[in-house]
Amino acid sequence: MKVSSKGEYALRALLALGKNQGKVMTIQEISEKTLVTNSYLEQLLLQLKKFDYVQSKRGAKGGYLLHKDTNEINIGEVIRNLEGPLSPMGCASITKYEPCPLEAGCQLKPLWSLVRDTIAAVLERTTLEDLLLNRINLLEGEKLDVFKA
Structure with a gap:
């Protein structure tokens, strides 16, 4: 699995909106916080809207805000x-399995x-x-349950 700029920038946009939860942010404001160009950000925000993560407001005070908590x-x-799938190879994918002759x-x-x-x-x-709360560091040193004996 490789996260492309698309995934990285979308997460940056969600973080910017999350830091300003409940407040409508313009594309320009989000762009300044994420260092993503307005045009690319527009495409990403449309996709995030399609998946119901964000909503848009029209008008002079329009922009985007989170649609979910x-x-x-x-x-x-x-x-x-x-x-797409998280698997590094198609043969190991659960959602987009691709058979391999080997x-x-x-x-x-x-x-x-x-x-x-x-x-x-x-x-x-x-x-x-x-x-947003920097709780990702709680994963350090933890034993993950995916390792099977």
Whole structure:
């Protein structure tokens, strides 16, 4: 899994909106906070609106604001919606499985599956609120449940 600029910038926009929750922000204001160009930001905000993370307000005092509470915005879901599967390889993907001619007896598939499960475990348990409150550091040193004996 590789998070592209699309996913990174979308998360930056959500963080900017989350820091100003309840306040309508213009694209220019969001751009200044995220260092993302207005034109690219417009495209991203339309996608975030499509997935119901943000809403837009028209008019002279228009702009964007979060449509959900920060504790309801799951980072794993955002990344999947914008970037696609979390798996590093198609053969290990749960949502977009792609068969491989070498899959039978493949010794790499368990590794790719573990990578997928580990990434998913971290992203799925992280909300926008966790990022805003810097609670991501609680994961350091924790044993993840995805490791199977």
